[in-house]
Amino acid sequence: MTAEQTLQFREPEAANAIVDRLESMMDEIDEDVSVMHVCGSHEQAIAKFGLRTMLPEGLTVRMGPGCPVCVTNMPEVDEAVALAREGAIVATYGDMYRVPGTESSLGDVSARGATVEVVYSASEAVALARENPDREVVFFATGFETTAAPTAAVLEADPPSNFSVLSAHKYVPPAMEVVAELPDTDIDGFLAAGHAAVITGYGIFEPFVQKYHTPVVVGGFEPLDVLLGLERLLEYIRDGRTGLDNAYPRCVTRAGNTVALETLWNVFEKTTGEWRGIAEIPDANLVLREEYAEYDARKRFDIDPEGGESDPLTNDCLCGDIMAGTAEPDECSLFGEECTPTNPVGACMVSSEGPCKIWLEYGGTPEI
Amino acid sequence: MCLGIPGEILEIDGHEARAEFWNVEKTIRLDIVGESVERGDYILNHAGFAIRKIPDTEVEETIAIYESFLEGDEDEALEEIGAADAVLEFGEQQSGARGRDR
Numbered sequence: 001m002t003a004e005q006t007l008q009f010r011e012p013e014a015a016n017a018i019v020d021r022l023e024s025m026m027d028e029i030d031e032d033v034s035v036m037h038v039c040g041s042h043e044q045a046i047a048k049f050g051l052r053t054m055l056p057e058g059l060t061v062r063m064g065p066g067c068p069v070c071v072t073n074m075p076e077v078d079e080a081v082a083l084a085r086e087g088a089i090v091a092t093y094g095d096m097y098r099v100p101g102t103e104s105s106l107g108d109v110s111a112r113g114a115t116v117e118v119v120y121s122a123s124e125a126v127a128l129a130r131e132n133p134d135r136e137v138v139f140f141a142t143g144f145e146t147t148a149a150p151t152a153a154v155l156e157a158d159p160p161s162n163f164s165v166l167s168a169h170k171y172v173p174p175a176m177e178v179v180a181e182l183p184d185t186d187i188d189g190f191l192a193a194g195h196a197a198v199i200t201g202y203g204i205f206e207p208f209v210q211k212y213h214t215p216v217v218v219g220g221f222e223p224l225d226v227l228l229g230l231e232r233l234l235e236y237i238r239d240g241r242t243g244l245d246n247a248y249p250r251c252v253t254r255a256g257n258t259v260a261l262e263t264l265w266n267v268f269e270k271t272t273g274e275w276r277g278i279a280e281i282p283d284a285n286l287v288l289r290e291e292y293a294e295y296d297a298r299k300r301f302d303i304d305p306e307g308g309e310s311d312p313l314t315n316d317c318l319c320g321d322i323m324a325g326t327a328e329p330d331e332c333s334l335f336g337e338e339c340t341p342t343n344p345v346g347a348c349m350v351s352s353e354g355p356c357k358i359w360l361e362y363g364g365t366p367e368i
Numbered sequence: 369m370c371l372g373i374p375g376e377i378l379e380i381d382g383h384e385a386r387a388e389f390w391n392v393e394k395t396i397r398l399d400i401v402g403e404s405v406e407r408g409d410y411i412l413n414h415a416g417f418a419i420r421k422i423p424d425t426e427v428e429e430t431i432a433i434y435e436s437f438l439e440g441d442e443d444e445a446l447e448e449i450g451a452a453d454a455v456l457e458f459g460e461q462q463s464g465a466r467g468r469d470r
Contacts, residue, residue, distance in 0.1 A: 093415070094447075120450030121416025123397050143415075146372070150417040153399035157383070195372055198412065198420050222437060250426060251372075251412070257419060259402035352444070 039193030040353020069351035077101035078305035084114035091125035129163035152267035169286035189233035201256025277320015319346035391457035
């Protein structure tokens with residue numbers, strides 16, 4: 001692909017040309033096709049530019065578990081809330097601040113006097129620990145590989161002894177397997193997240209492709225990137241083939257960033273854990289290895305999350321179903337009514353990558 | 369958002385560097401960038417860490433692509449840079465790549 005071609009990524013003519021090809025392939029396939037993306041940024045592009053309204057009839061693009069904030073489990077938030085209540089400085093990314101725990105969010109306990117600091121990076125959390133040598137500073141660390149590698153890097157760089165990590169980091173490939181096996185989902189192809197693949201490399205999806213005979217294409221986040229990714233997926237589906245392709249070569253390689261991966265796996269190991277509302281997923285949570293136990297907040301503190309009743313509305317929240325691709329935001333009875341970005345019931349309404357927040361923000365028609 | 373954002377390395381001190389994103393300066397870490405990075409190189413920054421060195425041949429195109437979709441979404445860009453109160457100056461960043469000796 002030439003620079004001239006990639007720079008036309010918002011050209012309506014180019015988009016329409018791809019849509020024409022999608023339509024022609026859907027005619028050849030002659031049955032409904034369901035594709036899942038696994039990236040909040042994909043959903044942003046799709047919703048913002050109204051791409052769904054441009055797609056040929058019969059081609060559905062569903063959301064998958066691509067928002068790490070959304071799949072952070074409520075008990076994990078409760079652990080962070082408990083540590084803040086008990087006097088630790090809890091540092092976390094901005095998206096986590098208002099994610100509801102069982103009774104409280106970090107924002108709630110901050111309003112009641114606990115110290116919760118929003119940080120931009122893992123290294124800012126370490127800096128907080130250095131600036132507050134008499135306080136325990138716990139970094140409530142969330143996100144996929146793109147933020148897990150930085151968390152690992154600060155632990156490898158000899159942080160101060162009053163620094164620890166409460167890991168809620170997640171690992172995507174096993175979650176894709178769970179979603180692929182759900183009886184209610186019938187996914188013909190996956191559009192995988194381009195930027196996580198900067199770290200992991202797109203080769204990480206090879207075992208999935210082989211095991212599930214389902215094509216995976218790594219795609220970028222601009223409208224034409226998404227449409228190109230869909231085109232590659234439909235080519236596989238039309239030809240009855242499976243395969244792995246990289247539709248985002250300007251950022252992603254097969255091997256990924258091997259130094260970042262080495263750092264990540266030096267510090268973290270995979271374990272079974274609950275993804276909020278979806279399932280308990282083997283090997284999809286990242287916890288600190290024994291060698292880093294001294295920095296593991298779960299080992300350093302006797303964390304005692306308070307019990308209590310969650311918001312009764314939580315029972316009606318469809319966040320888990322939405323993350324699993326079996327429901328869409330506007331199917332939720334709370335959507336835009338009881339649940340809004342300023343008063344969220346579920347995490348999907350909090351994060352900028354959360355499908356509910358995105359759908360509420362962009363109702364839209366195509367702008368390109 | 370999990371996009372990462374391109375910036376130019378201004379100075380390096382061990383694993384730390386000052387980087388410029390459309391005239392906004394920020395300290396970032398180089399621990400996991402995975403390649404040798406020098407002053408004047410461009411990197412993709414995510415949450416305060418360089419996660420990729422942008423090849424010289426791709427710098428101009430990458431900056432142009434980002435500029436075209438970040439214009440109008442400056443708040444998102446500033447969030448990704450970690451400088452919420454700053455002001456981006458689009459069109460400023462490419463001078464480094466074009467002007468320096470290679």
